[in-house]
Amino acid sequence: MTDPAPLWAVLALPAVLAGAAWAVASFDAVLGAGARAAWPGREALRLLVQQPRRTRAADVPLTRLGSTLLPVAAVLAAVVLPLGFRSVSDLPEGIVWFNAMEALAWAAVWLTGWGPNSTLSLIGGYRFLAQGLAYELPHMLAITTAALGAESLRVGDVVDAQAGLWFAVWMPAAFGIYLLSALAMSFWGPFDQPAGRDVAGGAAAELSGVDRIVFLSGRWLLFVVAAAFSVPLFLGGGHGPLLPGWAWTLLKTAVVLAFLVWARRRIPTVRMERYVELAWVVLTPLAVAQALVVAVVVLNR
Amino acid sequence: MELKSRLLRAATARPGVLLAVRPGATRERLFVEAELVRRGWPCAAGPASANLLVCVGEATTAEDDWAERLWLGIPAPKARVTASAVERAVEALDRGRADLLSGAHQHHVGRHEQTDGDLHRGHHEHQESPDPAPESGRHTHDDHNSHGSEHTNGSSAGAHQHGAHEGHASHEGHNGHAAHGMHGDHDMGVVAGLPMAARADDRDGLRLDRLHVPLGPVLADWPAGLVLRLELQGDVVQQAAVERIAAPITARPPFWNEPWLRASAGERVARGDAARRLCAAHLDSLGRFLAVAGWDDAAAEARHVRDRALAGVAATELTSSVVPLIRRIRRSRTLRWLTAGLGVLPSEHAHHLGVTGPALVADGDVHGRVLVWLDQIERSAGDCDAPGTLGAADVTGPRGRTDGANLPSQALLDVLPGLLEGAEFACARLIVASLDPDLDEFTWAAPPVRGPADD
Numbered sequence: 140m141t142d143p144a145p146l147w148a149v150l151a152l153p154a155v156l157a158g159a160a161w162a163v164a165s166f167d168a169v170l171g172a173g174a175r176a177a178w179p180g181r182e183a184l185r186l187l188v189q190q191p192r193r194t195r196a197a198d199v200p201l202t203r204l205g206s207t208l209l210p211v212a213a214v215l216a217a218v219v220l221p222l223g224f225r226s227v228s229d230l231p232e233g234i235v236w237f238n239a240m241e242a243l244a245w246a247a248v249w250l251t252g253w254g255p256n257s258t259l260s261l262i263g264g265y266r267f268l269a270q271g272l273a274y275e276l277p278h279m280l281a282i283t284t285a286a287l288g289a290e291s292l293r294v295g296d297v298v299d300a301q302a303g304l305w306f307a308v309w310m311p312a313a314f315g316i317y318l319l320s321a322l323a324m325s326f327w328g329p330f331d332q333p334a335g336r337d338v339a340g341g342a343a344a345e346l347s348g349v350d351r352i353v354f355l356s357g358r359w360l361l362f363v364v365a366a367a368f369s370v371p372l373f374l375g376g377g378h379g380p381l382l383p384g385w386a387w388t389l390l391k392t393a394v395v396l397a398f399l400v401w402a403r404r405r406i407p408t409v410r411m412e413r414y415v416e417l418a419w420v421v422l423t424p425l426a427v428a429q430a431l432v433v434a435v436v437v438l439n440r
Numbered sequence: 441m442e443l444k445s446r447l448l449r450a451a452t453a454r455p456g457v458l459l460a461v462r463p464g465a466t467r468e469r470l471f472v473e474a475e476l477v478r479r480g481w482p483c484a485a486g487p488a489s490a491n492l493l494v495c496v497g498e499a500t501t502a503e504d505d506w507a508e509r510l511w512l513g514i515p516a517p518k519a520r521v522t523a524s525a526v527e528r529a530v531e532a533l534d535r536g537r538a539d540l541l542s543g544a545h546q547h548h549v550g551r552h553e554q555t556d557g558d559l560h561r562g563h564h565e566h567q568e569s570p571d572p573a574p575e576s577g578r579h580t581h582d583d584h585n586s587h588g589s590e591h592t593n594g595s596s597a598g599a600h601q602h603g604a605h606e607g608h609a610s611h612e613g614h615n616g617h618a619a620h621g622m623h624g625d626h627d628m629g630v631v632a633g634l635p636m637a638a639r640a641d642d643r644d645g646l647r648l649d650r651l652h653v654p655l656g657p658v659l660a661d662w663p664a665g666l667v668l669r670l671e672l673q674g675d676v677v678q679q680a681a682v683e684r685i686a687a688p689i690t691a692r693p694p695f696w697n698e699p700w701l702r703a704s705a706g707e708r709v710a711r712g713d714a715a716r717r718l719c720a721a722h723l724d725s726l727g728r729f730l731a732v733a734g735w736d737d738a739a740a741e742a743r744h745v746r747d748r749a750l751a752g753v754a755a756t757e758l759t760s761s762v763v764p765l766i767r768r769i770r771r772s773r774t775l776r777w778l779t780a781g782l783g784v785l786p787s788e789h790a791h792h793l794g795v796t797g798p799a800l801v802a803d804g805d806v807h808g809r810v811l812v813w814l815d816q817i818e819r820s821a822g823d824c825d826a827p828g829t830l831g832a833a834d835v836t837g838p839r840g841r842t843d844g845a846n847l848p849s850q851a852l853l854d855v856l857p858g859l860l861e862g863a864e865f866a867c868a869r870l871i872v873a874s875l876d877p878d879l880d881e882f883t884w885a886a887p888p889v890r891g892p893a894d895d
Contacts, residue, residue, distance in 0.1 A: 171740070175480070181454050182482070185491065188451040192488060192515040258653045259486070262675045262865055329734070329774075336660050337732050337869045339486035347488040347515040406774045408734020410866050413778055 144225045152227055153214050159367075159392075160359035167400050183356070189348035197345075198254045205250025206350050208243060209357030216240035217364045219294050223377035223384030226294060233294035234286050237368060238279065241324050244361060245271050248326065248333055248342050251354060255345035263341025266411065267333035270323055273415040274330075278320030280426035284313040285372040287433050298376030307373040309436075312429040314373040316422055318399065321369060325362035328403035334358070335408060366399055367392045445541075452517065452540040457481050458490035460510060460658045463665030463687040464883035465497025466695035470724070471526045472496055474747050475533060477740075485660045487513030492536045493520040496529075497664075498688055506685065510658055517543060642673045643862065650678065657685045661731040663872070665879040666853075668860070675865040680857045687883045694880035696721040697837040697848075701884075703830035704843055712755075714830050715823035719758070720749040721838035722798075722813040722820075725876040726769075729810060732873040733775065741765050755824040762821040766814045779807040783859045783871035794851035797840030799875055806874040839878055849877035 164179040193199060219226050219233035230236050245267065252264020286292050288310060289300035297306075307314040323330040334341040334355075343354055370376055370391045377384025379391075457476055461469045472494060476483060484490035493511055499522060511520055519539035523529040642648045655668040665687055671679040693701045699714035723746035730739035745761050769775065785795075787803035798816065802808040835841050840848030852875045859875075860868045 171737075178454070178480070181450070184447070184451040185454065185456065186489075188448060188517060189491070190515045190517075192513070258651055258672065265675055266866075331734065332866065335734060335866070336485045336736075337734070337866055339659060340489065343488075344486050345488050351489060404737040406735070406772070407730070407738075407778060409774070410778060410864075412864055412867070 144227050148225075148227045152217060156214060156217055156360055156363060157356070160356060160363045163363055163396050163400065164359050166397065167403075170400065170404060183352055186348055186352045189351075191350060192345070192347045194255045194257050194345050196256045198256065201250050202254030202346070203350065205247045205252075205254060206346060206354035206357070208247035208250070209354055210360050211357075212240050212243035212247060213357055213360035213364050215243075216361075216368075220364060220367055221294060221298060221371050221376055222388050223386075224295070224298065225385075229293060229295045232292045234282055234292045234297070234372075237294075238282060241361075241365065242271075242275075244324060244326075247357070251346070252333070252342035257345050259338045259340075260342055260344040262338050263333045263335070263344060266335070266338075266341060267326060269411040269415070270326065270330060270333060273411050273418040274320045274323035277316045277418055277422040277426045278324070280423065280430055281313040281316040281320065282372060284310055284426065284430045284433050285317075287430060287437060290437060294371050298371045298378070301375040302378055305373065305375040305378075307375075310373065310429055310433060312425050313433075314369070316426055317369055317373065318366075318395070319422075321362070321365035322399060322403075325358055325365050327358060327362040328399060329406050329409045330414075332408055332410060362399075363396065366395050369395055448517070449541060452491060452537065454479075454481050455491035455519075455537060455540055456484040456489050457492045457494055458484045458487060458510065458514065458658070460493060460495045460507060461664035462495065462497030462499070463685065463879040464690055464692070464694070465664065466878070466880050468496045468523055468526055468529060469664065470695075470747070470750065472523055472529050472533070473743065475529060477743075479533070481533075483660060488515065490514050491518055491540055492533075493518065494532070494536065495520070495522045498524050498690075506657060640673070640678070642678075643676065648673045661728045661873065663877050663879055665882075666872075666877065668856070668868075668872070670860075670868070672865070677860050677863050677865065677868050680860040680868070682853045682856050684853075684879055684882060687879070689885050690883055691885045694878060694884055696724075696839070696878055697842050697881060699830060700835055700837045700842045704832060704835060709830040710826075711828045711830055711834075712824050712826045714834070715820040715826060716749055716752070718838050719762075719817050719820040719824065720746050722817045723749060723762075725838070725873075726810070726813050726817070728876060729870070729873040730769070732869050733778065735775070738765070738769060749821070749824070755822055755826075758821045758824055759818075762817055766818055770811065770814055775810075776807055779810065779870060779874075780805055782806040782867050783863070783874060785809075785855060785859060790851075790855065793854050794844065794846045795840060795848075795855060796836070796844060796851065797838065797848055799852065799855070800840070806870050809874045839876075839881075847881045849879060849881045852877040 161179060165177075168175065168178045216237050218228050219230055219237055221229070226233075248267040249264045252260045252262075252267070254260075285297055285306055288306050289297040291297065291300075300306075322328045326333040332341070334343050338344060340346075343351060346354055370388055374391045374395070375387075377388045379387035382390070459469070459472065473483075481492075487493075487510055491514070493507075493514060495507060499507075511518075517540055519536045521532040521536040521539070523532040638650050639647045640650045651672045653670045653672050655670055656662055656666045657664070665685045667683040667685060669681040669683060670677050696717065699709045699717050703709040703714070723742050727739045727742035727746060730736075730742055742765060745758070745765060748761060749758055782805050784805045785799055785802070787800055790800045790803070798812040799809055802812040835843040837848060839852065842848065855875065856872065856877075859871050863871060
């Protein structure tokens, strides 16, 4: 059971997430050849002075709704994310809440892709729906497996259940699948096709200025939140020797994020037309088998 | 005011650059690309995220239309410069940055650029008049120079709904005003001045919208000057037609074929220089392919090695930087998994269409063609300092035989429509990148047999 968080945590949450997203973006920039850590900041400033633009017959409110929904969904999902043993709200159905907020991103990207009335951005929208179809099934099974292991949908209970052994150790398949889907749900890294450069930015192709900042930073936020959620689900949350809980959470989150950012540079973008086969033929049965093993263990406990 | 100018200075310290490369300007493109990397200025994927439009190569009046559309699609603050020669490229970039800061660019460009008044006006008439959408009165017809961005820019919208009209969909595929005549072809109703898309059966027999989308000539990691007229359903290509934008004919041989063309004209060309050029040409194609495949890290490395090769580093040094790159790409199972089976081009078919380069040797899919590049890069990197001169019999350039009845890239363009039909958008881009036709070849004054300048 986690302790209730103070009220100011509600205000602190978006700021902390933004800081974390900023740090990850800077780390990613530093890994590039000749790049500097200050670049994401400069990039944000550059977009900030840019005027908005509009394409003909665009549905502007729809586009704005879509691009704004993305960071909102990320922050809402993070409400159940514990720092140490405290989250802003440890809902009894925290895992379901997280998944529901993450699914809002589907709507966000689709609306952003549809709104500008532009082919390339529409293709970006299509791509994310295809991506959703591919990653969501194994993803749901993976997070269900973690909930099954703890016999609770409350994130705090999942963390408590890992006081002894991390779920990542005895549910490795579910952990691996979760990491893949964390990348896919934030359409980042090898799953960045919905905003791919080959479609001139895909769903973001027609966004400029503030709209673009909101959308792209929303993507970084979602990436950070999705990756950070693997810590309470599979890596024991705040459990660990010597250090306080919050420090363990931060450390583990940083390691997961650093791994994902590093791994991104080693592989090309995965196209859904190929990935969907892997997801449905290999990952889904694997996730079912993993859930079965966990269920048997839980029943015999 | 002080704060505002400092803010603007910081914000435009790294302007997003949209490169509009004209055919025949490979030398200038390579220089500008390297310069942008050195400065750390990002290359924008499209007009929306750009500040600075850099036109590379000599301008012709015929292409003003697409350059103009591109320009209108870029939101303010923006500037436009032309890098027409390597020597002037650095100065052009500096001027672009200065124009961004001063804010004088819009007027400057509007009045003084090569755009002749007629084209300019015609363009705006087309853009504005059929636009009944009173969206917000935020723009008037007069402020288009300074607020091109807010214009609904026929562009994106056009490409989506409009049959044979144009758009930037792809950042301007406009080849002239001819296409406007096709407005009458549509009887599907009109939205915001744009005809609705027609429908047709897709590959599963569903009736879906068919969008006519011009792809190119300005698109990130795209062969300069190429325009593909695609018929898309969803993101599946149902039909593709190849076009080239008009380009001035020059006496300067195309950069990548230069050594072989010179040799066949009787000049003495060192074998090492030819190997170096071949190595750099394939590294350039490889960098483009990897960027399209979404492997930015490897793409940046390929381009870095390419620049080193062109800078003339010794063969041993070049080999030592080529080998790890090649090994990394060859060993990538993900790349194999993602590109195997795409764009299969059997060698009989390739031969029949006159293909003579790596695409013929590969006798297979996208991945096979990349592997052929890798082999040739490795071999030619070792030969960079080879003694001797190129014989009259050495005629095989990076894209095939330079002495044939057909230009090597003409054959590659002929292959494209067949390979693209039925491919998904991302696959189509990979197929184009794996063939990487070089449209510079068409700009040379005396090729053996020249294709039509414009279809």
